[in-house]
Amino acid sequence: MEYLEFELPIKELEDQLQKCMVIGEESDVDVTETCSQIEKKLAQTRKDIYKNLTAWQKVQLSRHPNRPYTMDYINAICGDTFLELHGDRNVKDDKAMVGGLGKIGDQSYMFIGQQKGYNTKTRQYRNFGMANPEGYRKALRLMKSAEKFKIPVVCFVDTPGAYPGIEAEERGQGEAIARNILEMTRLKVPIIVIIIGEGASGGALGIGVGDKVLMLENTWYSVISPESCSSILWRSWEYKEQAAEALKLTATDMKKQGLVDEIVKEPLGGAHTDRKKTFETVADKISSHFEELKKLSPKELVKTRMEKYADMGVFSE
Structure with missing residues (x-):
């Protein structure tokens, strides 16, 4: 431990x-x-x-090396029913973005999420959970397949950001993320998004548009990481704790601002202290929210989703 x-x-x-x-x-x-x-x-x-816990301590917990990642959730929730799907049908298969079909009970879902590694070798293999454009295009391909067969989509967000390399920019990183945001707003099947670790920048938004957006208790969601914010504002990483407080990136802050729909309670000490309980809680939340969303027609789903995001940031004095 x-x-x-x-x-x-x-x-x-x-x-x-x-x-x-x-x-x-x-x-x-x-x-x-x-x-x-x-x-x-x-x-x-x-x-x-x-x-x-302070905001910075929650950031640290979200990065805990023992914390479960996307495939841990999928394997625990779906068991043998999960079938991973690969490739964007254009460039290659991005190992930082995983996805496929699986079941909770008798209901099929299309699961998509960023995957981090457990040691040096797998972290390099998974590119530290930072997807390239082909990763976001793979995610979009899977979403479109789900829409075709009327299968709900579940997205697990856990990334320090989209990969910022030159080759990623050459292949259209910004366009790929923007395209996903656009297409997710008008997808005609229910979308449930769960932030299970780090939710950083456009890397998170690329699979982060949903009818229901949930955050685990000890996770964060922000336009920039505390370290990067500190280095920009103070020219040093030493002020990351102050930056974390100022960014209002915790689940409580996000819920208060109306940017997420629900905070999912974690076992005392974090998701990694009782994985089984965490997996069961997340599976229950997915099922309960789908039961609510399946009552809406495709037209109502898209209308409600668009109104939800159009209302964000609106306030009155």
Whole structure:
């Protein structure tokens, strides 16, 4: 288990508890009371830390190396029913963007999302979850297939941004993202978007337009990362914590501004602390929102979706 800097008090108590239990096993000393006190203190410390997270700490949790990624959700939710589909039918298959058909219960869905790697080799293979234009074009191809066969679309957003390389720009990165945004606004099937980690910039928006947009509790969604914002405004990454607060990028901020529809509760400590519970919660949310959306006709879906995004940013004094 890996610990973030602000989680070190938890690590210290867990180490104390482990040592206490070892002493009890290896000697005749009764350590029941001591272990019980440490467990109580550990539970309280966990509550105190995770109930008062700063914006920057939530950003750190969204990047936790043990946090589940898109394929973890898909495999857990769909099991053996998932069939991955590849390629944009133009350039190549972008490994940073995954997608395919799967089922929750008896209902089929088209699942699409950015995929990060688990170690150095797979991170390079997945390009750190940063899709190229062909990744967004693959996503659009899958969405259009879903529309043709009247299958709802589920998008998992988890990216530090679209790939900013020269070759990506040469192949039309901006156009690919803009095309996806346009086409998603008028897709005639339900779209459910879930931010499961990082939701950065146009890289997130390229698969981020939906009838229902959900955010896991310890995720972020913003036009720019705190580090990049800090480097632009202060010419240094040292002010990333202030930048995170100023950007209003947490799930609570997004819900307050009307940019997402629902915050999905995570287990105490983050999605990685109880993966099974997280997967079950997300699957339930997908099913419940689809039950609501399937009552609308294709025309009503598109009209409601467009009105939803047209109303964003509107306020009265």
